[in-house]
Amino acid sequence: MxxxxxxxxxxxxxxxxxxxxxxxxxxxxxxxxxxxxxxxxxxxxxxxxxxxxxxxxxxxxxxxxxxxxxxxxxxxxxxxxxxxxxxxxxxxxxxxxxxxxxxxxxxxxxxxxxxxxxxxxxLSADQQLCASTGIADYARALRAVRLGEAPEPPACWSIARGYRPGVIGRIAEMHACYYAARAGFGQAFESLVAADMAELMGRLHNPRNQVWVALQGERIVGSIAIDGEGADGEAILRCFILDDSARGQGLGRRLLVEALGFCDQWGFTATRLWTFKGLDAARTLYEQQGFVLVQEQVGEQWGAAVTEQCFVRARRAEHAGTR
CATH class of the missing domain: 1.10.10.10 (Winged helix-like DNA-binding domain superfamily/Winged helix DNA-binding domain)
Structure with missing residues (x-):
């Protein structure tokens, strides 16, 4: 610890x-x-x-x-x-x-x-999440000290690349739980995520497409995917999510860096992602990696009205001729 x-x-x-x-x-x-x-x-x-x-x-x-x-x-x-x-x-x-x-x-x-x-x-949605998980973790630690319990060993985290059994369902589950609590999304959103992920997993034979998962032991606790078949040579960053138990470990940054390194290697003209307004911690992470907000619009197809945001990261000059 x-x-x-x-x-x-x-x-x-x-x-x-x-x-x-x-x-x-x-x-x-x-x-x-x-x-x-x-x-x-x-x-x-x-x-x-x-x-x-x-x-x-x-x-x-x-x-x-x-x-x-x-x-x-x-x-x-x-x-x-x-x-x-x-x-x-x-x-x-x-x-x-x-x-x-x-x-x-x-x-x-x-x-x-x-x-x-x-x-x-x-509090913003991300601040609410931080407060909930942080207070819960601190309370557990205080109780452990009072009862004389030994500190839990650090979790064994790892990042794995490619499809593995259960990944589609687990990614859909993490998205459904997170956005139900923070945006009121329901069955329609979960079904859409599952369908989109199933479609993308069916295209992993194309080396320009890839998925990564964060693992705690063998349990999937995070994911990110790159759809390398976007319009005009762009890559689409998709399905970036962490289970609540995995937050605060730096896994989100590791997943994002891994995916963007893949994009740089392939030399996509740009990397684009869509998210929702109010996810401040995620936005900070995106902007630290070079993403810029280029568009906002109201979307209602998720089961609740939200302000959708589009961020774009331009191709790195040193990788312009790659592949």
């Missing part, structure tokens, strides 16, 4: 303090209820339906056994939860929400959903 940069530590501490304050954890009650933050979190965990015990809450909430015992007793007396003997172990009691507890949880969820949704309005 990489050692932390000294500059990250004060930034994360400051951000953590601010989040605690902005989410309301400095108050005696939380989420528009009359309950403490620990009680609200207990209701949220019990409400997952996993029939937790008080011992499970000790681990999940990071509290002392005595504190959890008092917390459970208070929620039982308030009519929010009930205890039920475990069929396999009569000494163990499983915790369940009552009808009142489910109503209370519903109110907590509505409050939290509105709070998070209001904050996300201030």
């Amino acid at each position: 990489s050692s932390p940069s000294a500059g990250f530590i004060p930034q994360l501490r400051q951000a953590s303090r601010q989040m605690v304050r902005e989410l309301g954890f400095m108050h005696s009650t939380l989420a528009a209820t009359d309950y403490s933050p620990s009680a609200v979190h207990a209701l949220l965990e019990i409400g997952q339906g996993n029939a937790l015990t008080a011992g499970d809450l000790v681990t999940l909430l990071g509290l002392e056994k005595s504190s959890v015992s008092r917390l459970v007793r208070k929620l039982v007396e308030a009519g929010e939860i009930r205890e039920q003997a475990d069929a396999q172990d009569a000494r163990s009691k499983r915790l369940h929400l009552t009808a009142q507890g489910r109503q209370t949880l519903s109110g907590i969820d509505r409050f939290a959903q509105a709070q998070v949704a209001a904050a996300l309005v201030h």
Whole structure:
């Protein structure tokens, strides 16, 4: 695992303090209820339906056994939860929400959903993704430290070239999941991606066409493709996507550099790609590699109206005579 940069530590501490304050954890009650933050979190965990015990809450909430015992007793007396003997172990009691507890949880969820949704309005689609994955990763790391768990070994990433079984379906899946969450695209978009990829895979016998995948072990976690049969000798960059689990590893840059190196070797007159407005991190990556925005238009064929953007990268002079 990489050692932390000294500059990250004060930034994360400051951000953590601010989040605690902005989410309301400095108050005696939380989420528009009359309950403490620990009680609200207990209701949220019990409400997952996993029939937790008080011992499970000790681990999940990071509290002392005595504190959890008092917390459970208070929620039982308030009519929010009930205890039920475990069929396999009569000494163990499983915790369940009552009808009142489910109503209370519903109110907590509505409050939290509105709070998070209001904050996300201030972030671009890429910033929303970074916030979601970054906070989740940091929370997992903090929990691992508290429980004394060893750091996970670094993932084994690699880039592979050419068709492999499952690539069409996996690329369609990654696109569908990403754009459903960020643009509201549905079945029509997934079907279109799958059809386009199937058509391109059928033309890989032409050496001017190629596909690359990023792998975690043997699992496909990213892709990029070059369609070298564009008009006027251009190449079309297609199907550039990363699974959420693969972001922040530099794999997107590696895939893009690999594909553009292929374009330079073939000496295409230009490399063109279409994307959507609002994907700021991807746009920065494109522009760093020489792409320039040349066109914008509203498109509705994806299942939701978006502003489509066309970027073009001119042929590199040193490769003008290649092939």
